Amino acid sequence: MPTFPGNANAYRLAFFTLVIYISALTVGSRLFFYLAYVLAAVLVSAFIWSQVSRRGLAVRRVVQPSTAQVGQVIHESIEIRNLSWLRKLWIEVRDRSTLPGHQVGAVVTLPGNKAKRWNVRTRCLRRGLYRLGPTLIQTGDPFGLFQTNRLFDTKGELIVYPATAPLGSFGLPASDLPGGTRTQRRAYHSTPNAAGIREYQPGDPTNRIHWPISARTQKLMVKEFELDPTADLWLILDLQEDVHVSANEPTIYETIGTTGSRSELRSTSHGAPIRSVTLTETVTVPLDPTTEEYSVAVTASLASYFLEQGKSVGLIAWGQHKVTLPADRGGRQLVKMLRALAVLRAEGTVGLAELLTAESRHFSRQDTIVVVTPSLDESWVAALQVQLYKGITSVAVLVEPGTFGGEGNPMLLVSALSAIKVPSYLVKRNDSIDSALGQEYGQFASRNLR
Numbered sequence: 001m002p003t004f005p006g007n008a009n010a011y012r013l014a015f016f017t018l019v020i021y022i023s024a025l026t027v028g029s030r031l032f033f034y035l036a037y038v039l040a041a042v043l044v045s046a047f048i049w050s051q052v053s054r055r056g057l058a059v060r061r062v063v064q065p066s067t068a069q070v071g072q073v074i075h076e077s078i079e080i081r082n083l084s085w086l087r088k089l090w091i092e093v094r095d096r097s098t099l100p101g102h103q104v105g106a107v108v109t110l111p112g113n114k115a116k117r118w119n120v121r122t123r124c125l126r127r128g129l130y131r132l133g134p135t136l137i138q139t140g141d142p143f144g145l146f147q148t149n150r151l152f153d154t155k156g157e158l159i160v161y162p163a164t165a166p167l168g169s170f171g172l173p174a175s176d177l178p179g180g181t182r183t184q185r186r187a188y189h190s191t192p193n194a195a196g197i198r199e200y201q202p203g204d205p206t207n208r209i210h211w212p213i214s215a216r217t218q219k220l221m222v223k224e225f226e227l228d229p230t231a232d233l234w235l236i237l238d239l240q241e242d243v244h245v246s247a248n249e250p251t252i253y254e255t256i257g258t259t260g261s262r263s264e265l266r267s268t269s270h271g272a273p274i275r276s277v278t279l280t281e282t283v284t285v286p287l288d289p290t291t292e293e294y295s296v297a298v299t300a301s302l303a304s305y306f307l308e309q310g311k312s313v314g315l316i317a318w319g320q321h322k323v324t325l326p327a328d329r330g331g332r333q334l335v336k337m338l339r340a341l342a343v344l345r346a347e348g349t350v351g352l353a354e355l356l357t358a359e360s361r362h363f364s365r366q367d368t369i370v371v372v373t374p375s376l377d378e379s380w381v382a383a384l385q386v387q388l389y390k391g392i393t394s395v396a397v398l399v400e401p402g403t404f405g406g407e408g409n410p411m412l413l414v415s416a417l418s419a420i421k422v423p424s425y426l427v428k429r430n431d432s433i434d435s436a437l438g439q440e441y442g443q444f445a446s447r448n449l450r
Contacts, residue, residue: 010145014043042143050146053139056084057091059152063132066156068124069338070163076102076132079117082110092138099130099158126288127162127296127342131155161338162296163287165433167305171423171440172368172395196224231366232312232327235337236356237299237344238373238380239292239319244346245374245406247289247429289429291374291399291406292346298397299372301433303337315340316359320347324359352380356387365391374399376408381416388420396424397437403429414441 017039024032060079068074082088088110095104102122110116133155140147197210200220208222287293299315306313307329314327315337323340325333350358352375363369369392371384376398384394396417400410410426417424418441427436 007146009143010043010046013039013145017043043145046141046143046145049141050139050148052084052086053088053091053141054137054148054150056082056086057088057137057150057152058083059135059137059154061133061135061154061156063156063158067159067161069161070124070127073121073123074158076104076120076122077117078104078106078120078135079115080108080110080137081115082112085112087111088139089142090139094136094138096134096136097130097132099124099132099160100126102130102132104135124158124160127160129343130158130160132158159339159342161342162300164304164338165297165301167301167434167437170302170305170437171425172393197221198224231368232314232364233306233368233370234314234316234327234363235299235302236352236359236369236371236373237295237315237317237341238352238355238371238375239295239317239344239346239348240351240375241347241349243352243373243375243377243401244291244295245401245404246291247404289404290346291401291404294399294427294429294433295346295372295374296341296344298399298427298433298437300338300341301437302370302372302397303341304334307331307334313337314362316355316362317341317344318348318350318355319344324362326362351375351377353377353383356380356383360387360390363387363390363392367392369394370397371395372397372399374401374404374406376401376410376413378413378416381413381420381422384417384422385420388422394422396422397427398424399427400429 017036020032020039021036023029024036058081060077060081062077064075064077065072078093080091080093091108091110093104093106093108095102097104099122102120104120106118108116133153135152135154137150137152138147139150197213198221200209200214200222204222210221210223213221287297299317303313303315310329312327312329313333315323315325317323317340323344325336325340328336352371352373356369356371369384369387371380371394373380373396384396388394398410398413402408402410414424414426424441425437425439426441427433
């Protein structure tokens, strides 16, 4: 159906035609009758043309890659095909995607049974889950009297993971040594800890087959393994809405690299070259001046860093919904954590102290907790101290709210943490995350992982 608000020219011409026709009836002029008939014919033919022009179209969109990370470039191919023999004089393509900065609009002319294709290159600057599409096609008649729209509901989703700054080192308490209690959890990879024998299932690696037992039982049997007896490391991200603040001044652009199991991007902070299998350039992306974005970036960077060290890492964050990822190793765990962090927002209603108490069932003796928070409320320090009594070591990363327009002195909280032997790190606005996480506060020694 035509879109009436865009057909003002047709309304004017119809009104002018009506006036001429009434004048012809009044005056009896044959010329006025001819003129009214011609204008009416133009209106009818333009309307029919506009309706025919919106038919026989097909839209195809392909995005590569299907997931991205802040700083990475995505490529989308858009194809408009004319399936009819009638030439489309003009077609305006409008995009209704939610990805910031993604512009695929164009005006094209399509001969009969032909197609036009073009590529759009967009750098992802904000983490989140975005919709690509639908596509709105606007066309009309050669006189510009009628405009018609057609919406192609070809929608896709793109998830943009948060950026991760490559860390040179990060201090953990000296008591966090390899070893610990047996995890009693089955591993998906081979470890030195054989746990038992089970019957072979399709997809099991052949190097796990226990041939002597298979020969004795006359059926294939494979070995199962447990995770190495090592302590887990838990990242606790505080996303309570009341403790996060945002600066009013324009953001300062900070170079943050991206890392991941897919080896999409590698960089160092503040302008160092990026090493990548698919891209070689210096990427500068904006980090919004909010404690939320800095906290997420710090958590993602720590997750990448510890998983590269081969540690078993879990994530707990209560934002608009609760996220609890059990501790695990490897690139697949990193993807899970980045996917969760991509959509989390600081909309939680539960304070950090309550979170630590509620999720304490996940912590075992000799585990390590790394808390990332902008909260300067000392009540959560008491909740953290309860975990220390259980033999759990802790580290705190404080995103200083005062540098984002908030209030409070973080050194008072640093002193409280130091009193219970918890090392702390301060991240200020416009800080290099790598540098900030390399400077420890507190009088107690820690061991730097390099």
